[in-house]
Amino acid sequence: MNHLLVETATTNWNETTWGQVLLAAVLILFVNSLFFLSRRLLRLRKLRKLEVIPKVRGLSLSDMDAKHFQLQVSEAPQPLVEAGLRLVVAVQGPDDMKRQVVTEPTPVPQNTLVIPRDLAPIGSTLWVNWVLGDRVGPGASIRVSRTL
Structure with a gap:
């Protein structure tokens, strides 16, 4: 053995x-x-x-007509746009602690979004985020001023 x-x-x-x-x-x-x-x-x-959802960059707010603002953002990365990246805007009033959604997640083909003036009074803050599926990216904000 x-x-x-x-x-x-x-x-x-x-x-x-x-x-x-x-x-x-x-x-x-x-x-x-x-x-x-x-x-x-x-x-x-x-x-x-x-x-990784990027922060919204290049925010600018301008007059469109008597009833609307035009919000412009810088271009989003192309792979994320192809994956369904959308923009969402919420408004926070001048003396308000809570935010109200102005637009549901919306595709932004021209990098511009139209906001009604009655939803965003002077002195309020617009909070803008990129949204991909059910995930929200970091927010950026811009104040609605009298000079528009």
Whole structure:
């Protein structure tokens, strides 16, 4: 019995057929895992970039007519626009602590949004956020002044 144990323990795996098959299988699994792991990491990085919603930049408010303001924002990143990025605006009155939603999440193809004057009186603050699905990005604000 000892003789069998010594022979099995001292056998070189590279010289037997089953040993070579086993080593080839391990090598194939290792190469495949490296390939698929790198693809998965790249895919996760791409998805993570879509998860980060940027802050709204380049806010400007101008007169459109007697009843409306025109809110302009800087352009959003194209991959996020293709994923369904939308803009939402809320107004906070001059003496009010709460915010009231002015627009539901809206696509902004021309980077402009029309706001009714009666919803945003002079002295109020407009809070603007990008929205992607059910996630809201960081807010930016602009004050409605008399000079418009």
